[in-house]
Amino acid sequence: MIGHASEMAAFVRVVEAKGFSAAATGLGLSPSAVSKLVTRLETRLGVRLLQRTTRALHLTAEGEAFYEAARRIVSAIETIEEQISVQRGTPHGLLRVTTSLAFSTHQLAPVIPEFMARHPLVEIELLPTDRVVDMVEEGVDIAIRIGRLADTSFMARKIGEDKRLICAAPAYLAHHGTPRRPEELTRHNCIVSRERPHLNRWQFRVDNQIREIEVAGRVAVSEGEMQMQLALQGIGIVRLTRLTMAQAIRDGALVPLLSDFSADEPVPIHAVYPHRRHLAPKVPAFVNFLIEKFTPPPWEI
Helix, strand or coil, rough: CCHHHHHHHHHHHHHHCHHHHCCCCCHCHHHHHHHHHHHHHHHHHHCCCECCCCEEEEHHHHHHHEEEEEEHHHHHHHHHHHHHHHHHHHEEEEEEEEEEEEHHHHHHHHHHHHHHHHHHCCCEEEEHHHHHHCCCCCCCEEEECCCCCCCCCCEEEEEEEEEEEEEEEEHHHHCCCCCCCCCHHHHHHHHHHCCCHHHEEEEEECEEEEEECCCCCCCCCCCCHHHHHHHCCCCEEEEEEEEHHHHHHHHHCCCCEHHHEEEECCEEEEEEEEECCCCCCHHHHEEEEEEHHHCCCCCCC
């Protein structure tokens, strides 16, 4: 029966993750091992549950019926396991966390050692990236997302908020001058994003009206952390969140510009995680820790 449960769980994970590789990541197995479990299940049942092609997987009619029943059974088993784990009350196991490269570098890295000291049975895998990660497909426990949330199918807790600032290095300003009004930015080299062109339209409040300035520059890069590093080298003017630039501003390595014309609304920061009746203790432990460490936010200037 134990083997049957493993086969069933592997099948459910493959369907949910839409592939063997993604399911294998979540299960901690190799893709070939997951494939063997599903094949063994099909052989035992005497039916084909999945139609495999080079591009996608599709459930057969029998697979759809079996998936609905198997999903409820696997969910019930997980609920029992999580209840036992919660009753134990000790956060443990691997915690996979994804967020932007900038947030990982400037905010998470300094506090991770304290969390690990508090919870010695938790292992952490950080997945820094500026793309939006599919949490289910990539087996992520928590995503720290900056900005408005588009997906409402997950639980989300606000851990703080931030604002964007426009900055440049003293060396750049000494060589090119300091813009005094937003329209002067069109004559400056700004660090832009080709991948997300909406980030190149900067908003200002001028004479009690919102005005949008589309900036341009000779260097384009999408990752905020790299944009800041280029700004520190005096390449151009940059617009990023305070959580990225706060320390550089405190150190005088970057100078805020056009603050009197700011029209940026606060940017919310949320910890997002799958919606489940019973969470493994490691998830709420980490979320509560983040709220504790980021209240008040260390990126205030």
